[in-house]
Amino acid sequence: MPLPESTAVAAALRTAMGKLTRRVKLEDQMPLGQVAVLGALDRSGAMTTSELAADQRVRPQSMARAVGLLMEQGLITRRAHPTDGRKSLVELSPQGQALLEEERGRRADWLARAIEAELTGEERELLARGIGLVERLAAHQVPPTGRTDAPSAGAAGR
Numbered sequence: 001m002p003l004p005e006s007t008a009v010a011a012a013l014r015t016a017m018g019k020l021t022r023r024v025k026l027e028d029q030m031p032l033g034q035v036a037v038l039g040a041l042d043r044s045g046a047m048t049t050s051e052l053a054a055d056q057r058v059r060p061q062s063m064a065r066a067v068g069l070l071m072e073q074g075l076i077t078r079r080a081h082p083t084d085g086r087k088s089l090v091e092l093s094p095q096g097q098a099l100l101e102e103e104r105g106r107r108a109d110w111l112a113r114a115i116e117a118e119l120t121g122e123e124r125e126l127l128a129r130g131i132g133l134v135e136r137l138a139a140h141q142v143p144p145t146g147r148t149d150a151p152s153a154g155a156a157g158r
Contacts, residue, residue: 027106030099033058037066038075038092038100046091048081075099 002010028035033056040055041047047055053063067090070076075096081087092100115124 024107024111027110028103029106030103033066034070034075035100035103037063037070038096038103041076041090041092042097042100046079046089048087048089052090070096 025032036056037052040052049063049067050060053060074093076090077093078088078090081089119127
């Protein structure tokens with residue numbers, strides 16, 4: 001069971017990260033769901049519509065509509081699956097990649113301006129040092145709640 005201090009920090013961090021993520025996404029000029037699909041294809045490469053739906057936690061029918069809209073806009077393309085002729089893969093088009101980079105650029109620009117406007121030099125340095133900590137937390141694999149058969153990474157080294 002986590003220490004009370006860790007639980008309090010976790011709750012505050014989750015809340016702050018959620019607020020920051022929602023604020024940064026306000027800079028997007030295309031619908032959030034479409035940006036999410038383009039981002040998933042950029043991170044993971046070509047996928048089937050079913051794989052995309054599972055990745056985005058939406059129904060396959062909903063993803064099929066989103067894929068259709070993105071294809072109509074020329075942001076993704078479809079090609080045959082290399083090993084299963086019954087399936088097709090969707091992937092980012094060059095236009096989709098460029099648009100995604102524009103969206104990410106707007107987000108990064110807003111965040112950079114906010115950092116400069118709101119934080120002192122010392123605070124900016126502290127924030128920069130904290131990025132590595134957040135990256136470590138994001139990479140940490142915690143067993144599902146209730147499991148006692150798998151020791152945590154910290155316990156294994158004791």
